Amino acid sequence: MKIVKVGAIDSTNSYLRELMKQSYVKDATVVVAEKQHKGKGQGDNQWSSEEGKNLTFSVLIRFDELKVVHQFMLNYSISIAIYNVLRYYIPEKLSVKWPNDILSAGKKICGVLSECVLKSSNVNYAIVGIGLNVNQENFSDDLSNATSLKRILNRTIDRDELLEKLLLEIQYQIIGVRKHEFKKIKSQYESILYRNGVPSMFKNADDQEFLGRIIGTSLMGNLIVELEDESLKEFGLKEIKFI
Incomplete structure (x- = not known):
């Protein structure tokens, strides 16, 4: 593994994508930054992190055979990995909020x-970016729901x-992903899933509120919710968010 x-970078x-444009980059290459100016989150969200206090890094993961329909198994496995490490620091009240x-x-x-690059019906490689709050103690008002190990x-x-x-x-x-142990990965992921089996209020893409109960996830990575009519x-x- 090359680190x-x-x-300070965007x-x-x-950065890892740019390295790959210049020359061949080996599997499991890791880029670690002290500061990100434009750290990325899901969708258009940004990841804000205080310089020198946290862990912000990306890992290149190459695949010989991972079907596109199973690419969310990568998300599941990464979430499980982080959970498994953090539980030795904070063993209680730790969970994974879907998707990761x-x-x-x-x-x-x-x-x-996770940003996957596809080749035909397979995942050629993935760049997995991880932002972990480690030693940061103060967060801005718009990050009031954030915490850190410290x-x-x-x-x-x-x-x-x-x-x-x-x-x-x-x-x-x-x-496990490379061995296609998808049922095992899915089961592990769901066992640590935030509010799994607990009645909760949600909003859909049209901002309509509804009551539902998470019962699991699909192999495609979708969240499966039981509605009030038991459908x-x-x-x-x-398409969904917690209230």
Whole structure:
């Protein structure tokens, strides 16, 4: 595993893409930044992080055979990997909010952005960007639902040690994706899914509120919700949000 450490850049995902334009980049290459000017989140969202306090990094993952229809298994496995590492720091009240935000007691501590490049019906490679709040203590008003390891534990965390643990666990979980152990991955993911099986209020893409109960996810990565009339409905990204 090759680790490239940089100072202030736009985003680690963008930096890694530029490296790939210049020459061949090996599988499991990692770019770690002290500061991102334009850190990316899901959709048009940005990931804001205080310089030198957190972990913002991207990993290149190449695949020989991963069908496009199973690309969300990558998201599942990355979420599981981060969860498995963080639970040794904060063993209680840790969960994964669909599709891949990591929460501690309902507050966001980590976000993941996977950008897949396709070749025919397969995933050629993916650039997985991860932003983890480690030692940042103060967050702006629009990030009032954010937290960090230091906030929770009241101590400074060794970022290099934490990064090493995360990268080892990510590599381990990706083995399952490459072996097509999709049922096992899906089951593990759903076991740590935020508010799974709990009646909750949601909004759909038309801003209509409704009561539902998450009962799982599909192999396509959609969220499966049981509605009040006991019917089941699948929701994709940007089609549903918690209230």
